[in-house]
Amino acid sequence: MSKSFEVVLKKVVDNSYNIEIGENLFGSLIRDLQQGLLPDVSKFAIITDSIVEPLYGRPLLELLRRSGFQADLFSFPAGESSKTRETKALLEDQLLSQAYGRDCCIIAVGGGAVTDLAGFLGGTFGRGVPVLNYATTLLAAADASVGGKTGVNTPVATNLIGVFHQPRKVYIDLAAWHTLPAREFRSGLAETIKHACLADETFFRYLEENIGRIISEHGEPILDADVCGHIALTNCRIKYEVVEQDEHESNLRQILNLGHTAGRALEAVSGYQLLHGEAVAVGLVIQARLGVKYGYMTAEQADRVVSLLTKAGLPTEIPDYISNRALMDKMYTDKKVRGGRIRFVFQDGIGEMKRFADGSYSVPVEEAEVMELLEEMRGN
Ligand SMILES: NC(=O)c1ccc[n+]([C@@H]2O[C@H](COP(=O)([O-])OP(=O)(O)OC[C@H]3O[C@@H](n4cnc5c(N)ncnc54)[C@H](O)[C@@H]3O)[C@@H](O)[C@H]2O)c1
Numbered sequence: 001m002s003k004s005f006e007v008v009l010k011k012v013v014d015n016s017y018n019i020e021i022g023e024n025l026f027g028s029l030i031r032d033l034q035q036g037l038l039p040d041v042s043k044f045a046i047i048t049d050s051i052v053e054p055l056y057g058r059p060l061l062e063l064l065r066r067s068g069f070q071a072d073l074f075s076f077p078a079g080e081s082s083k084t085r086e087t088k089a090l091l092e093d094q095l096l097s098q099a100y101g102r103d104c105c106i107i108a109v110g111g112g113a114v115t116d117l118a119g120f121l122g123g124t125f126g127r128g129v130p131v132l133n134y135a136t137t138l139l140a141a142a143d144a145s146v147g148g149k150t151g152v153n154t155p156v157a158t159n160l161i162g163v164f165h166q167p168r169k170v171y172i173d174l175a176a177w178h179t180l181p182a183r184e185f186r187s188g189l190a191e192t193i194k195h196a197c198l199a200d201e202t203f204f205r206y207l208e209e210n211i212g213r214i215i216s217e218h219g220e221p222i223l224d225a226d227v228c229g230h231i232a233l234t235n236c237r238i239k240y241e242v243v244e245q246d247e248h249e250s251n252l253r254q255i256l257n258l259g260h261t262a263g264r265a266l267e268a269v270s271g272y273q274l275l276h277g278e279a280v281a282v283g284l285v286i287q288a289r290l291g292v293k294y295g296y297m298t299a300e301q302a303d304r305v306v307s308l309l310t311k312a313g314l315p316t317e318i319p320d321y322i323s324n325r326a327l328m329d330k331m332y333t334d335k336k337v338r339g340g341r342i343r344f345v346f347q348d349g350i351g352e353m354k355r356f357a358d359g360s361y362s363v364p365v366e367e368a369e370v371m372e373l374l375e376e377m378r379g380n
Pocket residue numbers: 049050051052055078079080083110111112113114115116136137138139140143144145146147148149150158159176177178179180181184187191276
C-alpha cells in the first residue's frame with residue numbers, strides 16, 4: 001500500500017534586494033559590505049570578461065583588497081560565444097582550486113553575458129551563493145542585471161540552461177557607459193524600447209521625443225546625465241514591477257519576452273553576428289507586424305515602433321543571410337513553446353500587453369501565418 005505525504009515549504013526566503021543607480025559605485029559597494037550587507041561571506045570572487053577586466057574588474061579587486069576583503073578575479077574571453085557551460089565549468093574549477101566554498105560571494109562585473117553566466121554559476125556553486133551584479137552596459141542596466149534570470153547558451157540556442165537566482169544587490173554604474181562601444185549602447189536601447197512598448201506609453205513618447213538627446217545622427221551615444229539616469233531608472237522600475245509579481249515566469253513575466261520569440265531565434269541563427277539587442281529589435285518588428293495582422297495594434301502604432309528602433313540605429317529587417325525556414329525552425333527552441341506550438345507575446349497598442357481570454361499573456365501562433373509575415377517583410 002502506498003503512502004503519501006505533503007511537503008510543506010512555506011516561503012522562507014525573502015528575495016528582495018536594492019538596485020542602486022549612479023556613477024562610479026565601487027565606493028558604495030565597499031560601504032555596503034562594511035555595513036554588513038553579506039555578513040556570512042568571507043571571500044569574494046569577481047567574475048568578469050577580458051574587456052571589462054582592466055576597465056572595472058581589476059580596479060574593484062584592488063579596492064576590495066585595500067579595504068581588507070579577501071578577493072580574487074576570474075575572467076573569461078569577452079563575447080556571447082563565451083556564455084557556455086564550458087566557460088562556467090572552467091570558472092568553477094578555478095574557484096574550487098582556490099578553496100572557494102559556500103562562504104563566498106560572486107561579484108559579476110560587466111554586461112549581460114557576465115551577469116547571466118556569473119549569476120548561473122552563483123546559483124549552483126555550493127548549491128547557491130550570494131551574487132552582486134555590477135552592471136557596466138546599458139543592456140545589463142536596463143534588463144539583464146535585474147530579475148534573477150541567469151543561464152548559458154548551448155549549440156542549439158541561447159539561454160537554454162540556467163536557474164532563477166536573484167542577486168543580493170544590483171549596482172548600475174552610469175559612468176561605465178562612457179567606455180561602452182556605440183554598437184553595444186544601441187543594443188541596450190532595444191531592450192529599453194521593448195520595456196516602453198510593453199508597459200509605458202509615456203516612456204515610449206519620451207523616447208520618441210528625446211531620441212536626439214540619446215543617440216547622435218551618426219549613431220553615437222550622447223550620454224546626457226539626466227537622460228541616462230531617467231532611462232536606467234524607468235527600465236528598472238518596469239522590469240522589477242513585473243518580476244516582483246511573477247518571479248519564475250508562470251505567466252505575467254512572459255511579457256518581458258516581447259520580441260524574443262523571433263529575437264532569440266535570430267540571434268542564434270545569426271551565429272551571434274547579431275547582438276542580443278539587435279536581434280530583439282528585429283523581433284519587436286516581427287511581433288508588431290504580426291500584431292497588426294491579428295488586430296492587436298494598428299499599422300500606425302507598428303510604424304511608430306519601427307521608426308523609433310530605426311532612429312535608435314537598430315536593425316528592423318531580417319538579414320539576407322538568414323532564411324525564413326531556419327528562423328522559423330529555431331523558434332521551436334523558445335522556452336514559451338507548449339505542446340510543440342510556438343507562442344508569441346504581443347503588444348496591445350503601445351505601452352500595454354495583450355492578455356488573452358484564458359488569462360495568458362502568450363498565445364500559440366500558426367506557423368503558416370508567421371511564415372507569410374516573414375515573406376512580406378522580405379518584400380515577397
Ligand atoms: N538575464 C536577463 O534577464 C537578460 C536580459 C537581457 C539580456 N540578457 C543577456 O545579456 C547578454 C547581452 O548583454 P550585453 O550586451 O551587456 O552583453 P556583454 O556582457 O557581452 O557586453 C557587451 C560587450 O561590451 C563589453 N563591455 C561591457 N561593459 C563595457 C564597458 N563599460 N566599456 C567597454 N566595454 C564594455 C563586453 O566586454 C562585451 O564585449 C546576452 O547574453 C543576453 O542573453 C539577459
